[in-house]
Each structure stands twice: as C-alpha cells, then as structure tokens.
Amino acid sequence: xxxxxxxxxxxxxxxxxxxxxxxxxxxxxxxxxxxxxxxxxxxxxxxxxxxxxxxxxxxxxxxxxxxxxxxxxxxxxxxxxxxxxxxxxxxxxxxxxxxxxxxxxxxxxxxxxxxxxxxxxxxxxxxxxxxxxxxxxxxxxxxxxxxxxxxxxxxxxxxxxxxxxxxxxxxxxxxxxxxxxxxxxxxxxxxxxxxxxxxxxxxxxxxxxxxxxxxxxxxxxxxxxxxxxxxxxxxxxxxxxxxxxxxxxxxxxxxxxxxxxxxxxxxxxxxxxxxxxxxxxxxxxxxx
Numbered sequence: 001x002x003x004x005x006x007x008x009x010x011x012x013x014x015x016x017x018x019x020x021x022x023x024x025x026x027x028x029x030x031x032x033x034x035x036x037x038x039x040x041x042x043x044x045x046x047x048x049x050x051x052x053x054x055x056x057x058x059x060x061x062x063x064x065x066x067x068x069x070x071x072x073x074x075x076x077x078x079x080x081x082x083x084x085x086x087x088x089x090x091x092x093x094x095x096x097x098x099x100x101x102x103x104x105x106x107x108x109x110x111x112x113x114x115x116x117x118x119x120x121x122x123x124x125x126x127x128x129x130x131x132x133x134x135x136x137x138x139x140x141x142x143x144x145x146x147x148x149x150x151x152x153x154x155x156x157x158x159x160x161x162x163x164x165x166x167x168x169x170x171x172x173x174x175x176x177x178x179x180x181x182x183x184x185x186x187x188x189x190x191x192x193x194x195x196x197x198x199x200x201x202x203x204x205x206x207x208x209x210x211x212x213x214x215x216x217x218x219x220x221x222x223x224x225x226x227x228x229x230x231x232x233x234x235x236x237x238x239x240x241x242x243x244x245x246x247x248x249x250x251x252x253x254x255x256x257x258x259x260x261x262x263x264x265x266x267x268x269x270x271x272x273x274x275x276x277x278x279x280x281x282x283x284x285x286x287x288x
Contacts, residue, residue: 001264002286004277005256006035006171007080007104007213007247012058013038014048017253023065025253027072033277034256035076036062037104040094042082044123048108048131049082059098076101076278080173083163084111087122091167102278104213106173107160110152115144129156129178132223137181149186150193153178157197164204170283171245172205174215174228181223189230198233206240211276211283214267216259217249227266234270243276243283264288 009015010022019036026034038058039049050058062077069075081091081103095103110127127140145152156178164172176198179189187194205212214234218224229237237244246263250256267275268288276283 001257001260002246002275003029003031003257004033004035005031005248005250006033006037006076006078006102006245006278007173007215007249008034008036008256009038009080009249009251010036012054013050015251017251019061019065022250022253022256023069023073023075026256027069029257031073031256033074033076033279035078035102035278037078037080039108040079040081040088042084043087044121046123050079055098059100074279078102078104080104080106081167081169082109083107083159083167084109084126085113085159085162087111091169095168101281102171103169104171104173105163105167105169105210106177107156107163108177110140110144110156110159112144112155127152129181132221134181134183141186149182153187153194154197157201160201161204164201164208164210169210171211171213171247173213173247174217174249175201175205175212176229176233177215179224179230180218180228183224189232198229199236202229202233202236202240202242205237206242210242212237212242212244213247214244214263215247215249216263217255219262220248220255220258227263231266231270234267234272238271243274243285244272245276 010019041052042049066075078100108130127144128136141152215228248256274285274287277286
C-alpha cells in the first residue's frame, strides 16, 4: 500500500491535530514521506485557512520537525493553495515567500466575476462548495446561480481551468469535487454536458504536466460514496498519461492513510501501474 501522504492539514488551518502528533502517527504506520499542506491564507475572515500572521510559525515548526525526525521520515512543507478569480495571491509568489517544497492547487470557493459587487464583504459573494453541510451548497446554488446547476458547475470548472492555465503548482486537488454535495440530486455524471466539462479540465491537467490527486476523504468522512476523481475520470487520465498520487486529505492524525488500499485497487482497475511520490524537490514514480 502507498506509504506516503502529501495532503495533510493540522491545527494551523482546519485540522484537529498538532503537527508533531501527525508525524508520530505517520512513523508508527511506517510512512516514508509526510507533507503538510495547510489551506493557504485568504484576504477575508474564515475558519479553515491558515492566517497570514501564522505562516512564519507554521513554516518554522515544520522545519524543526523535519530536522527532529530526519532519520525516520521525510517531511515537507507545502500549502493547499485556494484559487479565487481576481482574489487569491499568485501561487508562485506564495511559494517563494515561504520557501515551500511544493503546492497543491484547489478550488473550494467559487466566485463569479460577473456577479461580484464593488460594495459588500467578499465572503458574502462566494459559493462554498466544500465543508460538511450540503445546505450551504444548496443555498449558494440558489443565491449565486438562481438554481441553474449547469451554469454553476460550468463556473466551477472555468475557475479550475483558470487556475491550471495561470498558476504554477504541482498537484491538483479533488478536481471534480463539485459533485460532493450534489449527491445525484441536480445532475448525474453520465450527462454529456458534465462529462465534456470534466474532460476539458482533465486535458488541461495533462497539458500542464500536473499530478492528479486521488482523494479518499469523501469516503471515510461519508460525504460522498466514491473518490475524487471518479473511476471513469481515472480511466481517462490513465489513457492520457496523467500521473496520479493517492491522498488522504487528512485533518486528523488518524486519517493519514484511510482508504488507501481501496484507492490503489481503483487505480489498478483504471489501468494505472504506478503513482508518484515527492523526494528532494522532484516527483518520482512508485510502482503499485
């Protein structure tokens, strides 16, 4: 089973465990590599991202852990960078500022420039598609898109495509997460319009040479009954030659390898024979 996890959140963002606790559990489970990837700072108050003022302390603590445990596990410091059109700091600036090892790019907050108002809090103009409450998803769908699911989903993928085309990062997080709170209520993944949008984004991932994350969090948190992305997208990614990595998207030390065995089987069934890991500044291929 894959013995590394590069997508990990601690108390610095919306995780529930101290970084040292997570490292100790990773060593106990025999992991060779652990990457911390807090949600990147955002220019408005929220409960999930690391605060800008805490970034130096975060980077310093992970550096100290890397030194303390250098003979037992490889530790890396990263961010899960949130992309918001016209709002988020350029990823390359963030990476250089904090000397990060790698970046995961993701969209959790959808903003439609056509609906942005000059006045009013930014946080009130954003559709939050993530989190534990499907009611928030539903409310945003009505508030920002008048219940038009096709327009809303298209905007999610458009924003993802902007991120892929305009930002420099390494791994793309849960790139079809728009389906999580849908739960087959508003659309089905076999609908041609949806497949067209998802495949366009996947092809951009291929063109930019990004690593595609296979995210297990939906399953073990019981928020979705499958992986991000879905098996049919894994098959298409394999045909395209897009490299993959299994990620727990852990928010507690107990989650760092949950559903990894099932994810490996899904990748094998899709045709993959390897995943990638991060080592000394490079992604390396590891056989399944």
